[in-house]
Amino acid sequence: MTGQSGTDDPIFHIALPDDWVNAFASGEYSVSTRGMSLDDVGFIHCSTAEQLEATANRFYGDLTELVLLTIDPLIVPADILWEPPAPGVDELFPHIYGPLPIGAVNMHRFWSRAGTAWEIPQG
Template identity: 60%
Template sequence: MIYHIAYRADWAAARAAGRYTVSTRGVSLEEQGYIHASAAGQVAATANRFYAGETGLVVLVIDPEALSSPVRFEPPAPGVAELFPHIYGPIEVAAVVETVPLTADAEGRFRFSC
């Protein structure tokens, strides 16, 4: 499985449309060219780095075999060695096998385990 952090409102809109097209916080698939995703062990660090202080988040649990869009494991930026899954096209709603609420703890840190 691969994972994508989404706002609940964006996920609700995707369910109505049949596909999800948000790359990352405030950036569309069209603007970025792919949708950012994570492996399970990368979700919390990504949330803490890019979504600190945010509420209304869910983690989309995605079956990559159910996607019609290709997935490539790539570094998120030049010079970064860690690889992240990037989805080069929309996420069909049917490829999302589960959604998990993502909330911060008392110290304001996100934790995630699957």
């Protein structure tokens, strides 16, 4: 099932530090996921707060530093659709179907992994 979210709860994107810094040159972030652009995939992968740790551990387990972007969906001009990450999966993830203006990011914070797994930063 796909659909647009009716919620104004923040959504999150996990970024590589260099990708986030590079977004300031154009004013938009256009990385879909690790190593793939918006042009490659067609949307930017995002997560809810509850999905973050699993996503980070699944796709970024070999890294020690990331940037966690907190996104205000009401400011994003592109469609945000809630979709499964793969056929046959029931869990829905928010996908942004266009570039993400840096002004739609309420907060960014560096996320360092101290142990063997990513854990949501507190504070």
